[in-house]
Amino acid sequence: MLSNIIKKVLMLIPTFFGVTILTFILVHSLPGDPVLAQLGDKAPSPEEYEAMKAALGLDQSYLTQYLIYIKNIFHGDFGVSFNTGTPVLDEFFARFPATVELGITAVLFALILGLPIGIFAAINRGKWLDNLLMTISLVGYSMPVFWWGLILVMVFSINLNWLPASGYFGVQYFIPQVTGFSLIDAIIAKDPAALKSAAMHIVLPTIALGTIPTAIIARMTRSSMLEILNEGFIQALKARGVGPFRLIVGHALRNALIPIVTVLGIIVGGLVSGAILTETIFSWPGVGKWLVDAINSRDFPVIQSAILFIAIFVVLINLLVDVIYTLINPRAK
Numbered sequence: 001m002l003s004n005i006i007k008k009v010l011m012l013i014p015t016f017f018g019v020t021i022l023t024f025i026l027v028h029s030l031p032g033d034p035v036l037a038q039l040g041d042k043a044p045s046p047e048e049y050e051a052m053k054a055a056l057g058l059d060q061s062y063l064t065q066y067l068i069y070i071k072n073i074f075h076g077d078f079g080v081s082f083n084t085g086t087p088v089l090d091e092f093f094a095r096f097p098a099t100v101e102l103g104i105t106a107v108l109f110a111l112i113l114g115l116p117i118g119i120f121a122a123i124n125r126g127k128w129l130d131n132l133l134m135t136i137s138l139v140g141y142s143m144p145v146f147w148w149g150l151i152l153v154m155v156f157s158i159n160l161n162w163l164p165a166s167g168y169f170g171v172q173y174f175i176p177q178v179t180g181f182s183l184i185d186a187i188i189a190k191d192p193a194a195l196k197s198a199a200m201h202i203v204l205p206t207i208a209l210g211t212i213p214t215a216i217i218a219r220m221t222r223s224s225m226l227e228i229l230n231e232g233f234i235q236a237l238k239a240r241g242v243g244p245f246r247l248i249v250g251h252a253l254r255n256a257l258i259p260i261v262t263v264l265g266i267i268v269g270g271l272v273s274g275a276i277l278t279e280t281i282f283s284w285p286g287v288g289k290w291l292v293d294a295i296n297s298r299d300f301p302v303i304q305s306a307i308l309f310i311a312i313f314v315v316l317i318n319l320l321v322d323v324i325y326t327l328i329n330p331r332a333k
Contacts, residue, residue, distance in 0.1 A: 097180025118221025
């Protein structure tokens with residue numbers, strides 16, 4: 001098991017370099033000129049253009065730029081934003097907690113809703129409840145995040161005026177950013193009104209981001225539960241008079257969770273890509289919105305670093321899922 005984990009860790013090295021090369025190529029293939037983007041509407045003279053190009057480090061060859069980029073990364077220097085002049089690493093850590101908070105709430109939403117749906121569908125296999133729940137999960141899986149997010153805004157924010165359409169807090173609240181998690185910071189500040197505002201602001205982004213994972217978990221849980229319920233040991237437990245709740249939750253679900261854990265890595269990868277759209281729609285101040293703003297302004301250091309951070313995060317989550325799967329699955333051990 002240890003050698004397996006070491007092999008997976010070593011695989012991170014070529015993955016890292018592959019991501020940096022691909023990101024560098026994609027960023028420098030973007031249409032538009034970052035130099036002109038920094039100069040704004042002003043028509044620069046050739047001297048001004050060349051001076052700005054040299055200041056941004058874009059006067060070197062692509063190979064030189066890439067080698068400098070890699071060298072700086074190993075020294076902990078991810079560059080400075082073209083737009084703000086702030087170190088990219090500082091901007092990332094200022095926004096990353098918001099993305100993590102949204103991802104955690106989306107995963108919790110998916111688990112709390114998806115597991116019961118899958119269990120009830122499996123228990124009622126072939127009945128109308130099973131068909132209804134699986135139809136709903138199929139619809140949820142088929143809805144694009146950007147479309148679903150806009151529908152939620154139109155219904156619950158514009159028409160019903162129940163929930164805010166965008167932002168992190170209400171504009172009337174100023175909460176010190178201790179952890180970067182809006183809900184936790186509001187609790188630390190001991191401000192119930194701010195906590196209520198933070199909770200209301202996170203509801204729609206959570207639903208938009210968590211709908212597809214909910215559908216995936218529901219369908220995977222149903223499939224896994226059906227397989228486990230047909231196993232001999234479940235039939236033996238039934239014959240011994242084990243109660244339905246203990247049989248389903250204590251024995252069947254516990255074994256059915258093993259394949260579900262393996263899907264969590266895929267779900268997290270989907271959450272990261274979905275978060276980019278979700279944060280943009282709801283103006284959520286996370287890494288996704290930061291990346292979109294950087295693409296619009298051709299901020300190369302931010303784009304390269306944001307994609308690299310996201311890729312590393314997804315790879316590490318998948319590594320963690322592999323380790324957890326090895327620990328909980330006796331056959332993998």
